[in-house]
Amino acid sequence: MAQMQTGAQGMQSLPALLQRNAAQFANAPAYREKEFGIWQCWTWSETAKEIEALALGLINLGVKEGDFVAIIGRNRPYLYWSMVAAQAVGAVPVPLYQDAVAEEMAYVLGHCGARFVIVGDQEQADKVIEIQDQLHQFEHMIYLDPRGMRKYDHTQLHQFSHIQDQGRAAHDELIGELNKRQAKLDYDSTCVMLYTSGTTGKPKGVVLSNRNVIQSAKNSAEFDHLTQGENILSYLPMAWVGDFIFSIGQAYWCGFCVNCPESQDTMMTDLREIGPTYFFAPPRVFEGQLTNVMIRMEDAGALKRKMFHHFLAHAKKVGGNILDGKPVGLMDRLKYTLGNVLVYGPLKDTLGYGRIRVGYTAGEAIGPEIFDFYRSLGINLKQLYGQTEATVFITVQPDGEVRADTVGVPAPEVEIKIDDNGEIHYRSPGTFVEYFNNPESTASTKDAEGWVATGDAGFFEEGSGHLRIIDRAKDVGKMADGSMFAPKYVENKLKFYPDILEAVLFGNGRDRCVAFINIDLTAVGNWAERNNIAYASYQELAGHPKVLETIRSHVSAVNKSVAEDPMLSGCQVHRFVVLHKELDADDGEMTRTRKVRRRIVEEKFDDIITALYDGSEKVSTVTEVTYEDGRKGSIKATLTIVDAEVKPAAVHKVAAE
Amino acid sequence: MLDNSESYVTEDGRTIGGVVMEMKNITLRFGGVVAIQDISFDIREGEIRAIIGPNGAGKSSMLNVISGFYVPQEGEVLFHGKKRPPMRPYEVARQGIARTFQNIALFEGMSVLDNVMTGRLNYMKTGLFSQALWKGKAEAEETENREVVERIIDFLEIQHIRKTPVARLPYGLKKRVELARALAAEPKLLLLDEPMAGMNVEEKEDMSRFILDVNDEFGTTIALIEHDMGVVMDLSDRVVVMDYGKKIGDGTPNEVRNNQDVIDAYLGVSHD
Numbered sequence: 001m002a003q004m005q006t007g008a009q010g011m012q013s014l015p016a017l018l019q020r021n022a023a024q025f026a027n028a029p030a031y032r033e034k035e036f037g038i039w040q041c042w043t044w045s046e047t048a049k050e051i052e053a054l055a056l057g058l059i060n061l062g063v064k065e066g067d068f069v070a071i072i073g074r075n076r077p078y079l080y081w082s083m084v085a086a087q088a089v090g091a092v093p094v095p096l097y098q099d100a101v102a103e104e105m106a107y108v109l110g111h112c113g114a115r116f117v118i119v120g121d122q123e124q125a126d127k128v129i130e131i132q133d134q135l136h137q138f139e140h141m142i143y144l145d146p147r148g149m150r151k152y153d154h155t156q157l158h159q160f161s162h163i164q165d166q167g168r169a170a171h172d173e174l175i176g177e178l179n180k181r182q183a184k185l186d187y188d189s190t191c192v193m194l195y196t197s198g199t200t201g202k203p204k205g206v207v208l209s210n211r212n213v214i215q216s217a218k219n220s221a222e223f224d225h226l227t228q229g230e231n232i233l234s235y236l237p238m239a240w241v242g243d244f245i246f247s248i249g250q251a252y253w254c255g256f257c258v259n260c261p262e263s264q265d266t267m268m269t270d271l272r273e274i275g276p277t278y279f280f281a282p283p284r285v286f287e288g289q290l291t292n293v294m295i296r297m298e299d300a301g302a303l304k305r306k307m308f309h310h311f312l313a314h315a316k317k318v319g320g321n322i323l324d325g326k327p328v329g330l331m332d333r334l335k336y337t338l339g340n341v342l343v344y345g346p347l348k349d350t351l352g353y354g355r356i357r358v359g360y361t362a363g364e365a366i367g368p369e370i371f372d373f374y375r376s377l378g379i380n381l382k383q384l385y386g387q388t389e390a391t392v393f394i395t396v397q398p399d400g401e402v403r404a405d406t407v408g409v410p411a412p413e414v415e416i417k418i419d420d421n422g423e424i425h426y427r428s429p430g431t432f433v434e435y436f437n438n439p440e441s442t443a444s445t446k447d448a449e450g451w452v453a454t455g456d457a458g459f460f461e462e463g464s465g466h467l468r469i470i471d472r473a474k475d476v477g478k479m480a481d482g483s484m485f486a487p488k489y490v491e492n493k494l495k496f497y498p499d500i501l502e503a504v505l506f507g508n509g510r511d512r513c514v515a516f517i518n519i520d521l522t523a524v525g526n527w528a529e530r531n532n533i534a535y536a537s538y539q540e541l542a543g544h545p546k547v548l549e550t551i552r553s554h555v556s557a558v559n560k561s562v563a564e565d566p567m568l569s570g571c572q573v574h575r576f577v578v579l580h581k582e583l584d585a586d587d588g589e590m591t592r593t594r595k596v597r598r599r600i601v602e603e604k605f606d607d608i609i610t611a612l613y614d615g616s617e618k619v620s621t622v623t624e625v626t627y628e629d630g631r632k633g634s635i636k637a638t639l640t641i642v643d644a645e646v647k648p649a650a651v652h653k654v655a656a657e
Numbered sequence: 658m659l660d661n662s663e664s665y666v667t668e669d670g671r672t673i674g675g676v677v678m679e680m681k682n683i684t685l686r687f688g689g690v691v692a693i694q695d696i697s698f699d700i701r702e703g704e705i706r707a708i709i710g711p712n713g714a715g716k717s718s719m720l721n722v723i724s725g726f727y728v729p730q731e732g733e734v735l736f737h738g739k740k741r742p743p744m745r746p747y748e749v750a751r752q753g754i755a756r757t758f759q760n761i762a763l764f765e766g767m768s769v770l771d772n773v774m775t776g777r778l779n780y781m782k783t784g785l786f787s788q789a790l791w792k793g794k795a796e797a798e799e800t801e802n803r804e805v806v807e808r809i810i811d812f813l814e815i816q817h818i819r820k821t822p823v824a825r826l827p828y829g830l831k832k833r834v835e836l837a838r839a840l841a842a843e844p845k846l847l848l849l850d851e852p853m854a855g856m857n858v859e860e861k862e863d864m865s866r867f868i869l870d871v872n873d874e875f876g877t878t879i880a881l882i883e884h885d886m887g888v889v890m891d892l893s894d895r896v897v898v899m900d901y902g903k904k905i906g907d908g909t910p911n912e913v914r915n916n917q918d919v920i921d922a923y924l925g926v927s928h929d
Contacts, residue, residue, distance in 0.1 A: 035811065036811055037807040037816070147812070147870060148869075148874075263817060265817035
C-alpha cells in the first residue's frame with residue numbers, strides 16, 4: 001500500500017493514474033479479452049500506448065474539450081480505453097446501455113448532445129443511424145467490429161483501428177495538444193456522466209467528478225484490502241455505475257487486471273477460466289448458478305449426490321462460522337476440511353469461485369438461503385448498498401460482520417442520517433456533482449449542505465449498527481385499514497423460491513393484497529421435463545394447472561411467514577395470477593437493471609388487477625410486446641386467477657389479549 | 658444476356674464478376690424419370706444465386722449436379738470455363754466447393770469445434786502417425802488451422818457452444834455449425850441446401866444475416882436452394898426457378914416475381 005500512497009500525490013484524473021500504472025506496473029496485465037478462443041492480453045504500458053493513440057485520433061477527428069462522447073457496446077477493453085481516452089482529451093464519456101432500444105438512445109444522446117458516438121458493432125451502429133435525424137449535434141460515429149459495415153456510407157463513420165492509426169500518424173503534431181489538455185484535468189473535472197435507469201420518468205444524467213470516482217475507489221479498495229494482483233471479470237453493463245467503479249475506478253487506482261468475456265453467452269465459461277479474486281454480481285447471477293448446480297446434481301450418480309448433500313449440510317452448519325472466524329469444534333473443522341477436498345473445492349472451481357477473496361452482491365435483496373449457501377462454501381460474499389448518485393458506496397459489510405438481512409455499516413468517509421419519515425440520507429466524497437441540465441432535480445435530491453436523499457426507507461439496527469432497508473420510500477404505503485404496505489418485503493420473500501423469477505404486489509390503499517407472478521423458465525421447465533409435462537411455450541407452461549398449484553403452495557408459505565410480522569401481516573397475498581409473459585425492459589415494464597416499474601405495470605395490466613379484486617376466476621387479456629429489434633406485436637391470453645391461503649395475523653391477537 | 662467475362666451491378670450496388678460455373682443444357686435421368694430437363698444457367702463470381710421451385714421440381718438434383726455428386730447424362734458443366742470431368746467428393750472439395758445438407762450431416766458425438774475442424778482436413782498435410790504423436794509439424798499445423806476455425810466460430814457467433822457435443826444442440830444451431838464446417842474449407846463456391854428449412858422467424862433472420870455477411874466479408878460465391886420465397890427474394894442477386902425439372906424463369910428477384918410462368922407454378926393456374 002505504501003507504493004500507492006506515494007503515488008497519490010497528483011493522481012487526480014484517470015489519465016494520470018494510467019501514466020502511473022504504465023510506469024510502475026509496466027509489464028503487469030491490465031486487460032484481457034478472450035477472442036478467437038484465446039485470452040488476449042495487454043499490459044499497462046501497452047494499454048497506455050493504445051489509449052494515447054486513440055486520444056490523438058479523437059483530437060484529429062475534432063473532439064473538443066467539453067464534448068460528450070457516447071460509448072455503446074458490450075464490455076470490451078477497447079471501449080474501456082475509449083472512456084479514458086475521452087477524458088484525456090477533455091471530453092466527457094457517456095456510456096449507454098447496449099440493450100436499450102433506439103428511442104431510449106435517442107433521448108439520452110439528444111439530452112447530452114453527444115457529438116461523437118463510439119459503438120461496439122453493427123447492431124449498435126444501426127440503432128444510432130436509425131435515430132441520427134433526431135440528433136442535432138451528432139457528427140461522427142466510430143465502430144469497433146468492422147463486420148457488416150463495409151457497405152455503409154463512411155462520410156461520418158470511422159473504424160476504431162483507423163482512428164488509432166491516424167492518431168499514431170499525427171503523433172508529433174498533436175501530442176503537445178494532448179499533454180496540454182491532460183494537464184488541465186483535476187479533481188473537479190468531470191470523470192464520467194452516467195444515466196440512471198430511473199424507475200420513474202426519463203433517465204437523468206448523473207455527473208461524477210474525478211474526486212467522486214477516485215476517492216470512492218481509493219476508500220473502497222482500502223476497505224477490502226484490494227491489491228494490484230486482483231483479477232476481475234467485467235460483464236455487467238458498462239453504463240452502470242458499479243461497473244465503472246470496479247472496472248475503471250478501482251482497476252486504475254489499484255492497477256489490477258480487467259478481464260472481458262468472449263461474448264455474453266460464454267460468461268460462465270470465462271468466469272471459470274479466469275477465476276476472479278474479486279467479483280461482483282447482482283443476486284440473479286448467484287441464484288441462476290445455484291439453480292443450475294441443483295439441477296445438474298439431480299443428474300449425478302447416487303454416490304456423488306449423497307456426498308454432495310451430506311457435506312453441504314455440514315457446510316451449512318459450520319461453514320459460515322469458519323468464514324467469520326467464530327469458534328468451531330476441532331472435529332467439525334476436520335470434517336469441513338475433508339468436505340473442502342471432496343465437494344466444496346471442486347464445486348467452487350466449477351462455478352469459477354476457486355480464487356475469490358471478496359465477492360459482492362447488490363442492487364436487489366438476495367435470498368438468505370442463497371447467500372448462506374455461497375458463504376458456507378467459504379466464499380466471502382458480502383452485501384453493499386449504494387446508488388449512482390453516491391458513486392456506488394453508501395454502506396458495506398465489513399469482513400466477519402456479514403448477514404443476509406442487513407446492508408452493513410457506513411462506508412469509509414460516508415455520513416448517514418435518517419429523517420423523520422424513515423428515509424435514508426447520506427453525504428460523502430462520492431456525492432455526485434449534479435444532474436446534467438436539470439437544476440430542479442439536483443436541488444430536490446441534494447440539499448445545500450450536500451446531503452442526498454436516497455428515496456429508500458430504512459433504519460439502523462440497535463446493537464450492531466448495521467443498516468436495514470425496508471423498501472423504496474415512495475413504494476411504502478398504507479392499506480385501507482391503515483396498516484403498512486411494503487411490497488418489496490413480500491416480493492423478495494416470493495422471489496427467493498427458485499420457481500419464481502419476479503413478483504409484483506399490489507394493495508396500496510386497498511383492503512387486501514394481490515400479486516403478479518413470473519415463473520422462472522429454467523427451474524420450472526426443468527421440473528416439467530422431470531414430471532413429463534409437455535408444453536409448447538412459456539405461456540402454456542405458465543398456465544399449467546400443476547404449475548399454478550406449486551406456485552400456490554409457495555404463496556401460502558410466504559403468507560404464513562408474513563403473518564408472523566405484526567407490522568406487515570396485512571400484506572399477505574390473497575389472490576394472484578401467473579403472468580403469460582415475462583416482465584421485460586424492452587416493454588418498459590422493468591428498468592435496464594431489472595427493477596420493476598410498478599406504475600407502468602399497474603397501468604398496463606389494469607384489466608388483470610381489476611379481475612384480481614372483483615372475484616372473477618379467469619381474465620382474458622391482450623398485451624402489447626416489443627421485440628428486440630423494436631417491432632411491436634401482441635399476445636392474447638386467458639389467465640386463471642388463483643386464491644391463496646391466508647393466515648390470520650396471529651401476533652395481533654396475542655397483542656390484543 | 659451477359660457475356661461470360663462481363664460483370665454486372667446488383668440492385669444493392671455490388672459489382673458481380675464473371676462466370677464461375679456454367680450449366681449447359683443439363684439433362685439428368687434416373688431410369689425413366691427425367692429429374693432435370695435441358696437446363697442452362699450460370700453462377701457468377703461473388704453473387705448469391707438462388708434455385709427455387711415447388712416440391713419435386715429438381716432443385717436438390719440440380720445442386721448435386723453442381724457439386725459433382727450426380728453426373729448428368731446430357732450437357733456440360735463448365736467450371737472456370739473448363740469442362741469438368743466426373744470427380745470424387747474430395748476432388749470437388751479441393752476445387753474450392755463446399756456444401757451444407759438439407760438433413761444435417763454432422764458428427765453428432767463430436768464437439769462443435771471438432772466438427773468444424775473436419776472442414777480443414779483438406780489443408781492438413783501431416784500423416785496419421787505424426788498427428789497422433791502431435792509433435793513438431795503436426796502441432797504447428799493444427800494451431801494454424803485452429804486459428805482459421807476460431808475466426809469462423811467468432812464470425813458465426815457460436816463461441817458459447819465451442820465445446821458442446823453437437824447432439825445436444827437445438828436444430829437452428831446445428832444448421833449454423835454445418836455452415837461453419839463448410840466455411841472452414843474456405844470455399845470459393847458455397848452450396849446451401851435449404852439453409853432455413855424448419856427454422857422459426859428469428860432463426861431465419863439470423864441465418865440470412867450470416868449468409869449475407871459470408872458473401873460480403875469473404876467474397877464467397879453462394880448458390881442456395883430455398884423454399885421460403887420471402888427469404889430468397891431478399892437475399893439473392895439472381896434466381897433460377899424450376900418446375901417439373903424445367904427452368905421456367907431466370908433473373909433478378911424482381912424479374913422473377915413478375916414472370917407469369919413463375920406465378921402460375923407457385924399459385925396454380927385455373928383451367929377454365
